[in-house]
Amino acid sequence: MKWFFLALALVAPSHAGLRFGCSTLSIQRLDPLVEPGNVPSAHVHQIVGGNVFNATMDSTKMNIGDAGTCTTCFFSEDFSNYWTAVLYFKARNGTYKRVPLYTNADLEGEQGGMTIYYTQLDFNSNGNQKITAFKPGFRMTVGSPTTNTKAAAVAHTGIRYTCLQTIMTRGQETPDFPKAACPAGIMAIHHFPACWDGKNIDSANHQDHMFDTGKGGFQNAGPCPSSHPIRMPQLAYETMWDTRAFNDKSLWPTDGSQPFVWSANADPTGYASHADYIFGWKGDSLQKAMDSTCMFQACGNGKPLKSQSAAELNKCSIKNTVTEETQGWLPSLPGLAVGHM
Numbered sequence: 001m002k003w004f005f006l007a008l009a010l011v012a013p014s015h016a017g018l019r020f021g022c023s024t025l026s027i028q029r030l031d032p033l034v035e036p037g038n039v040p041s042a043h044v045h046q047i048v049g050g051n052v053f054n055a056t057m058d059s060t061k062m063n064i065g066d067a068g069t070c071t072t073c074f075f076s077e078d079f080s081n082y083w084t085a086v087l088y089f090k091a092r093n094g095t096y097k098r099v100p101l102y103t104n105a106d107l108e109g110e111q112g113g114m115t116i117y118y119t120q121l122d123f124n125s126n127g128n129q130k131i132t133a134f135k136p137g138f139r140m141t142v143g144s145p146t147t148n149t150k151a152a153a154v155a156h157t158g159i160r161y162t163c164l165q166t167i168m169t170r171g172q173e174t175p176d177f178p179k180a181a182c183p184a185g186i187m188a189i190h191h192f193p194a195c196w197d198g199k200n201i202d203s204a205n206h207q208d209h210m211f212d213t214g215k216g217g218f219q220n221a222g223p224c225p226s227s228h229p230i231r232m233p234q235l236a237y238e239t240m241w242d243t244r245a246f247n248d249k250s251l252w253p254t255d256g257s258q259p260f261v262w263s264a265n266a267d268p269t270g271y272a273s274h275a276d277y278i279f280g281w282k283g284d285s286l287q288k289a290m291d292s293t294c295m296f297q298a299c300g301n302g303k304p305l306k307s308q309s310a311a312e313l314n315k316c317s318i319k320n321t322v323t324e325e326t327q328g329w330l331p332s333l334p335g336l337a338v339g340h341m
């Protein structure tokens with residue numbers, strides 16, 4: 001009898017989905033996932049989330065969800081860290097300026113940051129499957145700073161750009177940087193894989209423990225393969241880069257190319273886009289949300305997740321471990337030699 005109810009619970013249709021803003025926690029050269037202990041790491045990142053973030057985050061020694069004391073995210077039990085490379089504008093004279101971030105639109109008053117999604121099989125349904133939350137210590141990356149072919153970028157269906165005609169433009173995604181000026185900026189999109197091998201909370205390349213059956217955008221994902229049978233939340237980031245100060249064509253390269261590059265390898269194609277995730281939700285809070293029927297910010301205020309105001313989350317900060325200048329006009333990108341192309 002007990003088993004019967006359990007089975008029913010596992011297949012009950014659920015329409016939960018989280019979408020929330022996190023303010024910028026830090027912009028610096030650290031990467032506790034790919035380059036633990038390196039101060040500084042290879043390239044500049046924007047990091048959002050919990051204040052445990054630092055050069056080393058050894059989850060065999062601590063549970064991040066318990067160790068965190070504040071977070072820049074709307075859900076105050078979420079001490080996870082989320083990060084991507086940052087966007088720079090390359091001027092005709094060869095110097096670089098970091099592109100500012102839009103104030104996050106999800107919660108008035110947030111500063112920069114990203115919008116984070118934890119959806120189910122698709123945007124708002126679990127397809128009658130149990131969605132298993134990530135475990136303490138779980139981490140993964142998507143994409144790679146060394147991707148340098150269009151074919152590889154196209155194959156990463158979760159990594160895309162939208163050229164913002166207005167701040168509300170969605171869809172019309174491309175695997176490379178927009179070639180023309182985008183009147184309202186550039187949105188960088190990262191969807192992570194959502195099928196887990198059920199055993200490993202990490203792997204040597206931070207990717208093999210996961211498998212991607214996403215089809216781009218927020219379409220229904222395909223079924224998980226037997227090698228990676230456990231469906232986890234569909235994690236996605238949206239980062240809104242405010243390029244408006246750089247849209248004047250007289251500032252652009254004379255050869256007609258576009259002037260934006262990633263902090264990683266000064267990549268001008270956009271193919272090197274990548275993102276990192278370290279799980280840090282407190283207790284079973286993420287599982288509770290995935291098992292509920294709440295949508296987006298209505299999951300806050302204790303229904304079932306705790307949440308906080310923009311003023312509270314903006315108070316969360318960390319002291320930068322790497323204190324170099326990252327803003328500009330810089331003769332070279334931090335971590336890259338002068339003249340690097």
Ligand SMILES: *[C@@H]1O[C@H](CO)[C@@H](O)[C@H](O)[C@H]1NC(C)=O
Pocket residue numbers: 039054055056319321
């Ligand atoms: C962060 O890591 C650096 C280098 O390991 C260390 O010097 C610093 O004290 C750490 N900061 C915090 C707040 O723990």
Ligand SMILES: *[C@@H]1O[C@H](CO)[C@@H](O)[C@H](O)[C@H]1NC(C)=O
Pocket residue numbers: 091092093094095251329
């Ligand atoms: C390089 O170009 C930028 C943008 O036009 C300008 O603001 C900056 O002062 C220039 N720097 C140098 C060293 O010429």
